Structure formats: C-alpha cells, structure tokens
Amino acid sequence: MDVLGLDAFIRIAECGSFRRAATMMNLSQAALSHRIKKLEADIGMSLFQRSTRTLTLTRSGQEFFPKARDMLFRLNGLYDELKTEGRRAHERLAIGCLGSLGERYLPNVLRTFRERYPDTKIVIHDEHAAALSDRVVAGEIQFALTILGAQHWALKSRVLFDEDFDAAVPADHPLANRSSLKWDDLVGHPLARVSTSTSHGFILSERLSKFGPELNWCYEVQRTNMAVSLVVAGLAITVLPRAAIAHDERLRVIPIGAPTIKRTVAIISRNGAPLSAQALQLQRMLLREIAQRSLASDGVPT
Numbered sequence: 001m002d003v004l005g006l007d008a009f010i011r012i013a014e015c016g017s018f019r020r021a022a023t024m025m026n027l028s029q030a031a032l033s034h035r036i037k038k039l040e041a042d043i044g045m046s047l048f049q050r051s052t053r054t055l056t057l058t059r060s061g062q063e064f065f066p067k068a069r070d071m072l073f074r075l076n077g078l079y080d081e082l083k084t085e086g087r088r089a090h091e092r093l094a095i096g097c098l099g100s101l102g103e104r105y106l107p108n109v110l111r112t113f114r115e116r117y118p119d120t121k122i123v124i125h126d127e128h129a130a131a132l133s134d135r136v137v138a139g140e141i142q143f144a145l146t147i148l149g150a151q152h153w154a155l156k157s158r159v160l161f162d163e164d165f166d167a168a169v170p171a172d173h174p175l176a177n178r179s180s181l182k183w184d185d186l187v188g189h190p191l192a193r194v195s196t197s198t199s200h201g202f203i204l205s206e207r208l209s210k211f212g213p214e215l216n217w218c219y220e221v222q223r224t225n226m227a228v229s230l231v232v233a234g235l236a237i238t239v240l241p242r243a244a245i246a247h248d249e250r251l252r253v254i255p256i257g258a259p260t261i262k263r264t265v266a267i268i269s270r271n272g273a274p275l276s277a278q279a280l281q282l283q284r285m286l287l288r289e290i291a292q293r294s295l296a297s298d299g300v301p302t
Contacts, residue, residue: 003075005039006068008032009047013057013065093278096125096132096144098199100224100244101265105145105293109285117278129199136270142279143269145286147199156271160290165204165261167254168227168245170234175254182258183211192219192227192236200224200240200263207261 011021012032022032040046047061057065097106102124110122125132125141132144137154148157167186169176175185194201201220208215219236221227225246227238232250241263245253267283269275275283 002035002039002042003072005035005042006072008035009039009061010065010069010072012036012048012055013061017055091119092121092123093276093282094123094125094141095279095282096127096135096141096146098129098132098146099126100241101145102126103246104243105286105289109282109289113282113285116281120278122282133268136268139270139273142275143267143283145265145267147203148264148266148268149199149202154271155268157266157268159264159266160287161294162262162264163241163243164255165239165263166242166245167256168231168238168240169252169254170231170237171250171252172234173237173252175237176252178254181254181256183208183215183256184258186215186237186239186256188216190216190218190236192221192230192238193217194224194227194240195220195222198222200244203263204239204261207259211259 008021008025011025012018015021015024018029018032022029025032036047045060046058047064049056049058106124113120113122123141125135125144127135129146129149132141132146133149133152133155135141136144137152148159167175167181173189175181175189178185193204196202196205219227219230221230224240224244227236227240228244228246228248228251230236231238232248239256239261242253245251267287
C-alpha cells in the first residue's frame with residue numbers, strides 16, 4: 001500500500017491546491033506531483049482533473065477520498081497504539097524465579113539493575129517450576145531462574161549448577177550437633193515436607209520411592225517457607241534445597257545422604273524468541289552474581 005501517495009492525495013484534496021498541500025507537507029510541488037502520479041499509476045485511474053486554474057476530484061477521486069481518509073486515519077491510530085505498546089514494553093520487564101532462588105540471588109542484581117535502568121518496571125513471578133515454564137512458553141515472561149524437570153519442546157535451558165537437599169533441624173534437637181545425616185537417622189522423628197504437587201516435593205517423593213524405612217511425614221505444606229517455620233517452632237525436621245533454607249539461629253542445616261538428593265538449577269527461556277536488550281542485560285548480571293557466589297564458596301553458589 002502506497003501510504004505516502006495516500007497521504008499526498010488526502011492533503012491535496014483537503015487543500016484544493018498542489019501548492020498549498022506542498023507547503024503544508026514541506027515538500028516541493030514536483031515531489032508531491034510525483035507521489036500522486038505514482039498512486040494513480042498503481043490504482044490505474046486518475047484522481048484529479050487538472051487545468052491551469054482549477055483542480056477538482058474526478059468521480060473516482062470523489063468516491064475514493066472518504067475511504068482513503070478513513071483508511072489512513074485508522075492506520076495512524078494503529079501505528080500510535082503500536083508505538084505506545086512498544087514504549088510500555090521497553091519500560092516493563094517481566095521475569096520469573098523460584099522463590100528460594102529469587103530470594104538468594106535477585107536482590108543484589110536488582111539493586112544494580114535499577115541504578116542503570118531507573119525507569120524500568122520489573123515484574124517478578126515467583127512461582128513453582130511448572131507455572132514458570134508455562135509463562136515462558138506463553139511469552140508472559142522473558143526468562144526464569146528455576147529447576148529443570150520435564151523439558152517443554154518450546155523451551156531452551158542453560159544449566160547453572162546442581163544443589164543438594166539438606167536437612168533443617170531445630171537447634172535443640174538431639175540430631176542438631178551431627179555433621180551429617182542419613183535418611184535412616186530421620187526414622188521416628190516428625191517430619192515436614194512440601195506437597196508432591198510442587199517441584200521440590202516431587203523430587204523428594206521420586207527419589208525416596210524405593211526407600212525402605214517408613215518416614216513420619218506429620219506435616220505437608222505448599223511452600224518452603226512454611227516448612228522452615230515448622231522447624232523453627234521445634235515441631236518437625238524438613239529436607240529442602242540448601243538455598244530454600246533461610247538462615248536462622250533456631251535451626252541447624254545438616255547435609256543428608258544415602259541417598260543424596262539434588263536439584264538442577266537453570267535459566268529457561270523461549271526457544272527462538274530473542275530476549276530484549278534489558279532482559280539480556282539482567283540475565284547477564286544474574287549469571288555473574290551466581291558465578292561470583294560460586295567462586296566465593298569454592299563450589300555450589302551460596
């Protein structure tokens with residue numbers, strides 16, 4: 001569609017003069033005349049009757065004028081909407097993370113990011129792994145810091161590290177002074193676990209499915225923070241990824257093995273969908289933060 005030609009036609013028809021239209025559009029009359037000739041050649045009909053003194057619309061021009069004006073008006077409106085949407089997208093950045101990972105790695109990164117991009121609104125979806133995968137696939141978030149499970153065909157992932165599940169024990173518990181534990185040591189003690197509908201609960205259930213002794217799961221919760229609160233209250237022991245156990249003097253974090261259970265931490269994004277410049281910058285900063293923590297701890301990021 002010849003938008004320049006349509007604009008020229010409408011301006012000339014409204015002004016009733018090539019000269020006045022050219023002045024309004026800041027064009028030479030020759031340039032304006034060229035646009036009209038090109039438009040008339042494209043549609044195969046004359047739009048103006050010209051003489052030395054008068055300029056009038058042909059019958060076709062009269063019929064075409066209101067339609068062309070309406071078409072250009074709607075096109076300009078659509079263009080303005082797209083510009084507004086693009087500006088809003090530039091000012092808004094949506095990402096995702098598991099709560100335990102976000103609490104540990106995002107604050108320092110976001111502080112630095114805000115210094116560089118103070119006008120950008122950051123939307124953080126701190127949800128379980130399945131919900132984060134769905135949001136990435138749907139294009140609702142640009143990337144997510146999460147754990148790997150069954151990989152959706154539309155996702156690409158960058159594996160960062162493996163993290164052990166540790167036991168969180170009340171500080172005054174008989175097991176609190178142990179340097180390490182085995183699952184057998186937990187038999188007979190009240191335990192709290194996150195639901196098997198969550199990624200953490202599913203990993204535990206799957207890995208312990210062949211475990212012989214009966215464990216006393218007294219409590220089942222939906223979020224890791226609740227499981228930790230039960231430990232702090234002295235009601236139970238829980239087993240969670242290391243990053244999900246907040247530091248608290250009222251509990252002890254102890255490695256647990258036989259079997260050792262791990263989760264794989266990764267960044268996922270939509271396959272074939274490039275990140276925005278700001279999302280790419282935020283992801284780089286996040287990777288740098290995780291790498292620095294890994295070097296500082298000489299192993300798995302803390």
